[in-house]
Every structure is written in structure tokens, then in C-alpha cells.
Amino acid sequence: EAQVTQNPRYLITVTGKKLTVTCSQNMNHEYMSWYRQDPGLGLRQIYYSMNVEVTDKGDVPEGYKVSRKEKRNFPLILESPSPNQTSLYFCASSLNFGGETYNEQFFGPGTRLTVL
Amino acid sequence: SQQGEEDPQALSIQEGENATMNCSYKTSINNLQWYRQNSGRGLVHLILIRSNEREKHSGRLRVTLDTSKKSSSLLITASRAADTASYFCATDAYSSASKIIFGSGTRLSIRP
Numbered sequence: 001e002a003q004v005t006q007n008p009r010y011l012i013t014v015t016g017k018k019l020t021v022t023c024s025q026n027m028n029h030e031y032m033s034w035y036r037q038d039p040g041l042g043l044r045q046i047y048y049s050m051n052v053e054v055t056d057k058g059d060v061p062e063g064y065k066v067s068r069k070e071k072r073n074f075p076l077i078l079e080s081p082s083p084n085q086t087s088l089y090f091c092a093s094s095l096n097f098g099g100e101t102y103n104e105q106f107f108g109p110g111t112r113l114t115v116l
Numbered sequence: 117s118q119q120g121e122e123d124p125q126a127l128s129i130q131e132g133e134n135a136t137m138n139c140s141y142k143t144s145i146n147n148l149q150w151y152r153q154n155s156g157r158g159l160v161h162l163i164l165i166r167s168n169e170r171e172k173h174s175g176r177l178r179v180t181l182d183t184s185k186k187s188s189s190l191l192i193t194a195s196r197a198a199d200t201a202s203y204f205c206a207t208d209a210y211s212s213a214s215k216i217i218f219g220s221g222t223r224l225s226i227r228p
Contacts (some may be wrong), residue, residue, distance in 0.1 A: 054219065105149070110158055
């Protein structure tokens, strides 16, 4: 089944404790992206990746890191989480997005993160 | 920065009626997409419309795009209880065409 998976689905952690949220897609998509969703603010893009080893900042990259070493995986790293990073996080992938080609995004189920 | 702003923020209609949601954006775009989200779940893609298109249909969904007014509308005809969800528009940021900006969404409730 074609899908985007995220792990963990729920995480409660404390300020400053490094964490990684994994994202994996099995559709051979080139484009992957991370979003956070906060009440009243919709989704805001954190980072995106056009392809392996190519990443770029979205609207709210501060406090986050990403890497794209393989096409299928796009982990989100919080080196030193803070309470203002408490949010619902979504990973998404698309065959292509940019240049001449735009395709739909497929979203993962979300990761609810609480930073105490 | 938010590119797309949906209007209204919330909409409640009777089952069977049509629902119209609007999205306005600020800069030139290459494409605009509409997504649906059921409470706290992942988003589901509905329709993508390119900047050179004016209208697209998919089942009970009709999307229009007016680039001169920088606006789009999503029409859901003959609404059903299962259409209850939040609806978001998303655009690329023209100057950075692979960046995606979402609006804050319209919460649609269908009354039985």
C-alpha cells in the first residue's frame, strides 16, 4: 500500500532532550516536506527536500534540522526541544513539486509532540 | 507568512446543500491545491489547479481560480455528513516555487 509513515505518533518529552521524528514513504517520491500545525495557524512548512541531499527552509525552520540521505526517508530532528515546539507535525511527500511539475502531496498520519 | 486565507473560517450547512469556501492569496502562483482534513488526521488532497487553468471538477467538487483577483473557490455540491472536515488551500511561493504555503482553513460542519 502506498503510504507515508511517521514515528512516533505521540511523544511527550522534556525541554532540551534531543529527539528525532522519522518519516518514510514507499512511493519513490522525490519531494518530501515537514509541517507543523497549531490551532488557528493552519499548517506551516518547516523544511522541504527536492531530492536526496537537497533540503531547503520553509517558513518556520528555527529549532529544527532535517536530512535526506535516502530517497524514502526524511527525518525531523529537534536538537534541543522547547515548549513552543509543542505541536502536531505532519510529513508529506510528492512525486515532484517545483519547476514545471506540480503533483499532489500525500500526508502521513501526524505526530503529536508535547515538550514539557 | 501565510499566503492563503480561507473564508469563511467556519461554515455550517444542512445536508444536501452546497458549500462554498474561498481562498485568497498574496503573490503570483504556479498552482493552488485544496486539501481536506478530518479532525486531527493527515490531510487528503482534493484538487490541484494550475495557474493557467480557470476551473476544475472532481466528482461533487468544483474549483475555480481567478489569478487576476488572486482568489480561488471550492464548491462542494449536495453535501453529505461525511464532508464534515476542515478544508485548506495551499499554494507554492512563486519566487521559491517548491515552497508550499497553507491557509488557516475553513471548518465545515454538515447538519443532518
